[in-house]
Amino acid sequence: MARMTSPVLTVGFDLDMTLIDSRPGIRACYLALAERTGTYIDADLAVTRLGPPLADELVNWFPAEEVAAMTDLYRSMYPAIAITPTTAMPGAREAIEAVRAAGGRAVVVTAKHQPNAELHLEYLGIEPDAVVGDLWAEQKAVALREHGAGVYVGDHVGDVRGARTAGALAVTVATGPCSPEELRTAGADVVLADLAEFPDWLSVFAGLPYPPARA
Numbered sequence: 001m002a003r004m005t006s007p008v009l010t011v012g013f014d015l016d017m018t019l020i021d022s023r024p025g026i027r028a029c030y031l032a033l034a035e036r037t038g039t040y041i042d043a044d045l046a047v048t049r050l051g052p053p054l055a056d057e058l059v060n061w062f063p064a065e066e067v068a069a070m071t072d073l074y075r076s077m078y079p080a081i082a083i084t085p086t087t088a089m090p091g092a093r094e095a096i097e098a099v100r101a102a103g104g105r106a107v108v109v110t111a112k113h114q115p116n117a118e119l120h121l122e123y124l125g126i127e128p129d130a131v132v133g134d135l136w137a138e139q140k141a142v143a144l145r146e147h148g149a150g151v152y153v154g155d156h157v158g159d160v161r162g163a164r165t166a167g168a169l170a171v172t173v174a175t176g177p178c179s180p181e182e183l184r185t186a187g188a189d190v191v192l193a194d195l196a197e198f199p200d201w202l203s204v205f206a207g208l209p210y211p212p213a214r215a
Helices: 023-037 043-049 054-058 064-082 092-101 114-124 137-146 157-166 180-186 195-205
Strands: 010-013 105-109 130-132 151-154 169-173 190-192
Touching: 010 092, 010 137, 023 043, 023 064, 054 064, 064 114, 092 105, 092 195, 105 137, 114 130, 137 157, 151 157, 151 195, 157 169, 157 180, 169 195, 180 190, 190 195
Parallel strands: 010 105, 010 151, 105 130, 151 169, 169 190
Antiparallel strands: none
16 A cells, blocks of 8 residues: 655545535525425435535526525525534544644545535534635545645545545545445545544554554
């Protein structure tokens, strides 16, 4: 397995279904949007395909010419509805701590609207070194390169594409909508069951004593 050659280990993380389980909050926000607009939205279906930008989902329920306005409305409702029902994924805090214990930096790069992403992390007490929002799939490579990330951790095939475009190692967790087989087929370098496995993997990858000493 390749070892990290950069003097500073920087690991990027996706947000939805990687660090946080946002399904309850997003479901509630879709239901509120449906009630507000009088438009049917299958919220249970929508939360099974999290990952792509919000507009990609809204186009299934609203005419294309209304999607921009509905995106703005949804985002304005989101803080009051979706933050408190959302929980941290198992191992999320420990994954960030493992990067720090290894002397590295943790950066969240997500398709979620950045102000709402920051609210989630603040509410849950997850403290990355930086948060970059509103980037999906290959677009994530821009932020990953800017921060010098050599590893990107996500749950979606779009995250794999972002990592590979950035020249970063694509580490995936099978906690989102994509199966381990789909992630491997997309080109994931590593497939973990969940983030609870990440600290052990990081110790091997970075050539650290196990377990990494806490800072």
